[in-house]
Structures are given as C-alpha cells and as structure tokens.
Amino acid sequence: MECTDRQPFDIVRDILKVIEELNTLKDVDSILDKVLGEARAMTHCDAGSIFLVEGENLRFWYVHNDTLFTGTNASKHLYTDFTVPINEQSIVGYAAMAGTTIDIPDAYKLSGNEPYSFNKSFDEETGYRTGSMLTIPLRTFSGKIVGVMQLINAHDTCGRVHPFTADDIQYAPLFANSASVTIERGMMTREIMLRMMKMAEMRDPNETGAHVQRVGAYTAEIYQQWAHRRGLDEFVIKRKKDTLRLAAMLHDVGKVGISDVILKKPGRFEPHEAAIMKWHSVYGAALFANTTSELDQLCKEIALGHHERWDGKGYPGRLPEDLGQVRELCVEEIAGEDIPLAARITALADVYDALISSRVYKAAWPEDKVLEEILRCRGTQFDPEVVDAFMDIQDVIRAIRHKYQG
Numbered sequence: 001m002e003c004t005d006r007q008p009f010d011i012v013r014d015i016l017k018v019i020e021e022l023n024t025l026k027d028v029d030s031i032l033d034k035v036l037g038e039a040r041a042m043t044h045c046d047a048g049s050i051f052l053v054e055g056e057n058l059r060f061w062y063v064h065n066d067t068l069f070t071g072t073n074a075s076k077h078l079y080t081d082f083t084v085p086i087n088e089q090s091i092v093g094y095a096a097m098a099g100t101t102i103d104i105p106d107a108y109k110l111s112g113n114e115p116y117s118f119n120k121s122f123d124e125e126t127g128y129r130t131g132s133m134l135t136i137p138l139r140t141f142s143g144k145i146v147g148v149m150q151l152i153n154a155h156d157t158c159g160r161v162h163p164f165t166a167d168d169i170q171y172a173p174l175f176a177n178s179a180s181v182t183i184e185r186g187m188m189t190r191e192i193m194l195r196m197m198k199m200a201e202m203r204d205p206n207e208t209g210a211h212v213q214r215v216g217a218y219t220a221e222i223y224q225q226w227a228h229r230r231g232l233d234e235f236v237i238k239r240k241k242d243t244l245r246l247a248a249m250l251h252d253v254g255k256v257g258i259s260d261v262i263l264k265k266p267g268r269f270e271p272h273e274a275a276i277m278k279w280h281s282v283y284g285a286a287l288f289a290n291t292t293s294e295l296d297q298l299c300k301e302i303a304l305g306h307h308e309r310w311d312g313k314g315y316p317g318r319l320p321e322d323l324g325q326v327r328e329l330c331v332e333e334i335a336g337e338d339i340p341l342a343a344r345i346t347a348l349a350d351v352y353d354a355l356i357s358s359r360v361y362k363a364a365w366p367e368d369k370v371l372e373e374i375l376r377c378r379g380t381q382f383d384p385e386v387v388d389a390f391m392d393i394q395d396v397i398r399a400i401r402h403k404y405q406g
C-alpha cells in the first residue's frame, strides 16, 4: 500500500483492503506488526514504533527499524520495555494528550516553541539519525485513543530522508484510525486470555500471569526461528505465530479441573497425586474439544501435548475420540513428529521457564545450567530441531524474560 502518485479513491480502497486483512488477525502483536508494516509501506519510511495507552502512560509496544534491526535476533527489540507519561513533554505523549497528528520535518530542528522536546537518547545509544517524524494518535471511531504510532525517516528510492509528504499526512492518520478498532479488539482478546489464565492462577500458585506471558512469547519466537530454518513462507509464519502465542498461554488451563487439595499442596506430590495432576492436560484439551477455529485446534493440541516427550515417555498419550471418559484414556504412547509441533515447542518453553524461574519449592537455576540441561535432553525429552531454533535466539529469549518479570 503506498500513497505516491495515486488517486484518493485507490488509496482509500487499499486502506479498506488492509483493514479487511487485519480483521483476520487475533493477537495484538501480530495486528501491530501489520499496522506498522502497512503504514511504513504507505509512507516509505525506514522505521516506526507503536505505543499503547496504559492508564496515564503510553507503553512502548512494537517497533520496526530497517536500518538497525536485522538478522536472527531482530525480534529482541520487540521486548524492550518502557513507558512514557501522557503529557506535553514528549512528542508521543503530546500526540496522545492533544489527540493530534504531529508532523516534524527534522527532529533536530524543532523551533523551540513546541511544548515537547525530542529525546535523543535512542540515537545516541545506537548511532541512528532520526530525521523526519510523523506521530499519529490511534483513535477508534468512538473517539477513544488506544495508542500512538510514530513513523520515522520517510525516504526516496535512493534512501535519502525527506519530510513526510502532504499525502502521507492526510492518509496515514486515516489508516491509523481505521486500524485502531482492530488494535482495541486485539488488546481485548489478550486480556480475555489473561483472565482465563487468572482463573487457573487463582487455583494454582505456580501459574502466574508473567509465566504464561513468557511461555506464549517464547513459543511464538521459537516457532518463528524453526520456520525460518525450514524456509517457510513469511505470510504463513506470521499467521501461525499469532495464534500460537495465544494458545501457548493457555497450556495449563486444564488445571481448573484439578482439586484444590492437590493444586495447593505445599511441597512435592505423592505418586498418586502426581498421577491425578497429569489429567490437567486432558481436561485442558476437553475445553477445546469442539474445535471451531485454528486457535481452538492449537489450544487443544498444546493443552494435551505439552507434557509429551520426543522419545515417547511423556504423558498423556493419544487423545481418544470420546472425551467423556477421560479417566481411562490416553495411555497410548505418542512420540516424535506424531506430537503436534505446537506442543513440542510449548513443552520446551514451559520447562525452560520452570527451570530458570524460582518457584515455591525451588530456587532459580543459573542460565548456563538451564541451557546445559536443555541440550542434554535434545533428542530425548525435546525435539532436536526445536532445541536448535531455541538456541539460535537466546538474545530474544533473554529479552522476553526481562520484559515479563514477576
């Protein structure tokens, strides 16, 4: 989608087409990735970021930068975590407060009469040179501002930076406003998932919100690297990554079916208690038994298979047809690629997080010991290809750990 030399009708038609595509995405991160990608293509700019409103602040949420962020570990920048107050001091804060688009031809040449100033720290840390900037509030049709999108360094085909054009300033906000409804819906979906997890968390003290956010993010990123190594199509990767993150967050939701006496027991389980605990995988799958969407299907695969092992020694085994009789079921062994990929990846993400975090009954292991253990289990407990993809993106994994603490 681009603005240059095109009729308004064509531009608006293209915007509507992109909005239609956006409506097929569920997870907020995938929605923001698409919104930012399309806005950048439309205005031909090098970089951009999206901040979402959180109370009185804007939380930095998504970023693209063609000059700086390239290669295997580029995703780590997505997990940078900071907030900016909504007030007149910063450019994004002012855009959210005043609800107006701010066009700055050169960030280093502000007149001095503006209420806000340009924060040079990112440029100073990275050596990047911010030039033109278009900062757009993300406003839904009902007038609510859900965030701010900042586009940086519009450039010509030779890469020379220039101010954003009159068409950019007119149409990029139109697109941003239309996309805001989808962004709001993505945030709601994420919140509903977190609430479902909160129910499980209230019952099981080990299942914290931060744990499920981390497992969701690890799973999505490991999948992306696994798929890149296999040379899969970028569009297919993005779509699957979207649903995978949400589904992985619900890996232990079946714990709602386990008795409090067992769930809240301090210390180690007796063998018969551990056996009952294993049923959480089947209960979780039962919640998504009548699959109506790709997301339901993934939720079912992950809930059921996240304790399976590559060598077949995991649990619960195959899912039987009749979920009504779960107690006698799932005794048939399942191994290797017969275990769905989504479950193989979540299995690693979940174990990694359990080892590297402290729990009521254990201290956190040091990182080198955790990685050593995961490599030791490559090909026995874990899918070797999944372990390799995980090892490739350690910078991203660390950034996720840092972002979702608690």
Ligand SMILES: [Fe+2]
Pocket (backbone or CB within 6 Å): 251, 252, 280, 306, 307
């Ligand atoms: Fe589990």
Ligand SMILES: [Fe+2]
Pocket (backbone or CB within 6 Å): 211, 215, 251, 252, 350
């Ligand atoms: Fe877990």
